[in-house]
Amino acid sequence: MYSTRMSLHTTIMVSLGDRSYPIVVGNGLLNGAFDLSTFVVGDDCLIVSNVTVAPLYQDGVLANLVGKTVSTIELPDGEAYKSIGTMQTILDRLVETGANRDTTVIALGGGVVGDIAGFAAACYMRGVSFIQVPTTLLAQVDSSVGGKTGVNHPGGKNLVGAFHQPQVVMIDTDTLTTLPDRELQAGLAEVIKYGAICDLDFLGWLENNMPALLDKEPQALAYAIQRSCELKAEVVAEDEREAGRRAILNFGHTFGHAIEHCCGYGEWLHGEAVAAGMIMAAELSDIAETDVARLRALITAAGLPTRPPAIAADDWMRAMGMDKKVQKKTLRFVLMRALGDAQVTESYDAERLQQIIGVND
Amino acid sequence: MYSTRMSLHTTIMVSLGDRSYPIVVGNGLLNGAFDLSTFVVGDDCLIVSNVTVAPLYQDGVLANLVGKTVSTIELPDGEAYKSIGTMQTILDRLVETGANRDTTVIALGGGVVGDIAGFAAACYMRGVSFIQVPTTLLAQVDSSVGGKTGVNHPGGKNLVGAFHQPQVVMIDTDTLTTLPDRELQAGLAEVIKYGAICDLDFLGWLENNMPALLDKEPQALAYAIQRSCELKAEVVAEDEREAGRRAILNFGHTFGHAIEHCCGYGEWLHGEAVAAGMIMAAELSDIAETDVARLRALITAAGLPTRPPAIAADDWMRAMGMDKKVQKKTLRFVLMRALGDAQVTESYDAERLQQIIGVND
Numbered sequence: 001m002y003s004t005r006m007s008l009h010t011t012i013m014v015s016l017g018d019r020s021y022p023i024v025v026g027n028g029l030l031n032g033a034f035d036l037s038t039f040v041v042g043d044d045c046l047i048v049s050n051v052t053v054a055p056l057y058q059d060g061v062l063a064n065l066v067g068k069t070v071s072t073i074e075l076p077d078g079e080a081y082k083s084i085g086t087m088q089t090i091l092d093r094l095v096e097t098g099a100n101r102d103t104t105v106i107a108l109g110g111g112v113v114g115d116i117a118g119f120a121a122a123c124y125m126r127g128v129s130f131i132q133v134p135t136t137l138l139a140q141v142d143s144s145v146g147g148k149t150g151v152n153h154p155g156g157k158n159l160v161g162a163f164h165q166p167q168v169v170m171i172d173t174d175t176l177t178t179l180p181d182r183e184l185q186a187g188l189a190e191v192i193k194y195g196a197i198c199d200l201d202f203l204g205w206l207e208n209n210m211p212a213l214l215d216k217e218p219q220a221l222a223y224a225i226q227r228s229c230e231l232k233a234e235v236v237a238e239d240e241r242e243a244g245r246r247a248i249l250n251f252g253h254t255f256g257h258a259i260e261h262c263c264g265y266g267e268w269l270h271g272e273a274v275a276a277g278m279i280m281a282a283e284l285s286d287i288a289e290t291d292v293a294r295l296r297a298l299i300t301a302a303g304l305p306t307r308p309p310a311i312a313a314d315d316w317m318r319a320m321g322m323d324k325k326v327q328k329k330t331l332r333f334v335l336m337r338a339l340g341d342a343q344v345t346e347s348y349d350a351e352r353l354q355q356i357i358g359v360n361d
Numbered sequence: 362m363y364s365t366r367m368s369l370h371t372t373i374m375v376s377l378g379d380r381s382y383p384i385v386v387g388n389g390l391l392n393g394a395f396d397l398s399t400f401v402v403g404d405d406c407l408i409v410s411n412v413t414v415a416p417l418y419q420d421g422v423l424a425n426l427v428g429k430t431v432s433t434i435e436l437p438d439g440e441a442y443k444s445i446g447t448m449q450t451i452l453d454r455l456v457e458t459g460a461n462r463d464t465t466v467i468a469l470g471g472g473v474v475g476d477i478a479g480f481a482a483a484c485y486m487r488g489v490s491f492i493q494v495p496t497t498l499l500a501q502v503d504s505s506v507g508g509k510t511g512v513n514h515p516g517g518k519n520l521v522g523a524f525h526q527p528q529v530v531m532i533d534t535d536t537l538t539t540l541p542d543r544e545l546q547a548g549l550a551e552v553i554k555y556g557a558i559c560d561l562d563f564l565g566w567l568e569n570n571m572p573a574l575l576d577k578e579p580q581a582l583a584y585a586i587q588r589s590c591e592l593k594a595e596v597v598a599e600d601e602r603e604a605g606r607r608a609i610l611n612f613g614h615t616f617g618h619a620i621e622h623c624c625g626y627g628e629w630l631h632g633e634a635v636a637a638g639m640i641m642a643a644e645l646s647d648i649a650e651t652d653v654a655r656l657r658a659l660i661t662a663a664g665l666p667t668r669p670p671a672i673a674a675d676d677w678m679r680a681m682g683m684d685k686k687v688q689k690k691t692l693r694f695v696l697m698r699a700l701g702d703a704q705v706t707e708s709y710d711a712e713r714l715q716q717i718i719g720v721n722d
Contacts, residue, residue, distance in 0.1 A: 098683075123511075127524070159485065326461045327461065329461075
């Protein structure tokens with residue numbers, strides 16, 4: 001006998017033709033409440049998690065996979081392990097369990113777990129099915145949606161990877177109750193980003209609800225996640241492989257990735273680096289100083305840094321030169337035309353850039 | 362001043378919507394005769410070759426890339442190096458040269474070089490452009506066409522990889538003049554395969570022209586390559602990601618991969634393993650013994666093995682269990698309904714299979 005549990009959830013579709021999939025956002029989805037097995041094509045799954053998350057939620061996911069044969073692997077925890085080497089341990093585990101093309105890889109954890117597990121799923125036998133169960137705010141609002149997978153290279157973040165869309169993304173907001181405050185705040189950086197690049201109303205909502213979000217008020221979190229996923233799904237549906245508009249999702253990331261690269265991955269959390277990077281990008285944008293101040297205030301209210309660490313100007317330029325948006329040797333930035341409206345551009349004030357990266361030199 | 366060289370070539374289109382590309386087959390295409398630079402999207406290329414092929418043909422390819430900035434990397438030669446580790450050296454080289462999304466990777470060499478370089482191109486920044494310049498018969502008629510890329514895993518051949526279509530495949534038959542006889546013969550196994558699975562007329566042509574092919578008679582080779590590419594292009598256009606019919610291209614490969622796996626990659630050449638595997642698959646097919654004998658005679662005429670090495674029945678089954686065609690734990694084989702007509706099937710005579718793999722036990 002098992003109890004019937006009720007769960008409330010909303011579903012957002014990512015429209016990508018035959019690669020379309022639902023994002024399910026709600027609370028109480030684990031422990032048998034939401035049937036994941038309908039998204040598993042064959043009989044076998046491999047749950048990829050890490051040593052921190054697996055003890056908390058792996059049993060909860062297992063209960064959503066009734067009738068399936070489930071293997072597991074626990075990775076070490078941390079951005080430092082987002083490497084080809086770690087991906088190989090997943091591939092080894094798949095081989096060891098005799099996984100075939102109809103095996104489904106399930107990522108349970110934050111962005112690092114999702115990115116590595118997704119890349120392993122993309123490469124194993126040239127692609128097997130994949131499900132995302134993100135447990136950090138950052139993964140829920142950003143990395144689990146859109147099909148970008150990959151690992152870091154000593155030469156740059158996410159330099160190696162694949163586009164590989166999941167079958168479903170299941171977001172249980174209850175998992176945020178165990179998330180450290182610092183990680184919640186880092187996730188809020190990406191939430192703020194959506195407002196800054198394409199939804200001024202949402203930015204206003206965030207200004208009003210930041211205290212509730214920091215208090216992990218369930219309804220506030222659910223709305224912030226849902227709206228973030230809606231906005232991301234819209235952009236991704238327009239431009240799956242980032243030929244154009246999708247790059248606006250990288251607002252703050254050219255600077256942010258350079259911060260992470262220069263400080264060693266993991267020293268600054270991704271969201272923290274993006275937060276400081278967004279202010280730098282706003283300063284490079286041709287917008288009113290009052291709008292930059294408004295963004296700075298919101299980022300500060302979220303408990304996030306607004307200034308980068310000390311990095312030499314040369315190191316900035318070298319690290320940003322590795323950015324995937326570089327075309328024909330020209331740096332491109334995501335800049336705001338106005339608060340709530342960003343675009344990718346090669347046209348920026350080079351002198352202003354030198355000032356911005358030189359401030360902390 | 363440079364001389365105007367004439368080249369004769371035919372072009373076969375692989376029709377895959379916005380991923381369509383030409384296969385150019387001819388002689389005298391290197392040394393500036395065929396302009397590859399029009400297929401290079403940006404300014405930068407990386408030629409990936411190996412220590413055997415680079416000294417022979419790298420300058421010839423460079424002459425086809427006028428106006429481009431070209432870096433190079435030479436891999437060690439051999440199937441044993443078709444590993445994630447070797448792929449990482451290509452990724453490292455791309456990072457080192459500051460390669461971005463508009464960089465083009467050019468594979469110059471046999472199937473191993475093409476598969477690894479293609480996989481590196483698929484993964485670097487989640488996919489950069491890719492050109493194939495195959496220099497072995499095997500690569501020219503098979504591995505360079507169709508977009509399958511990947512590396513071996515200790516658990517099985519090509520277990521890790523991606524589908525990544527090239528911009529163009531340039532096949533200069535002149536490169537076969539330096540190909541060792543054993544490798545030419547190994548390539549003929551895949552040529553024979555096309556006749557066996559889908560073109561009985563071509564099989565007849567091969568029976569008549571095998572001596573000319575073994576003598577490297579240019580026109581015979583050109584026709585064999587062209588017809589093989591046409592047949593493969595047709596099958597791939599129908600089923601790019603091997604959801605169904607494309608699997609017939611694996612005729613002889615379930616057994617063949619097991620031979621390679623059990624003997625250690627590189628001991629038997631891929632084509633040799635496939636040759637013996639095709640006879641095993643023919644014996645498992647419900648066709649006349651005279652047709653099996655006809656295929657055996659053609660494979661013998663090509664100087665290829667018709668019997669597998671001694672492998673224990675258990676090892677056969679374990680190795681074949683790793684085959685990518687396995688679905689829901691059931692082995693599937695490509696078997697002939699008649700000579701010149703193959704299909705993928707789960708229905709086969711299990712007792713006969715035991716006899717076939719037990720013969721050499």
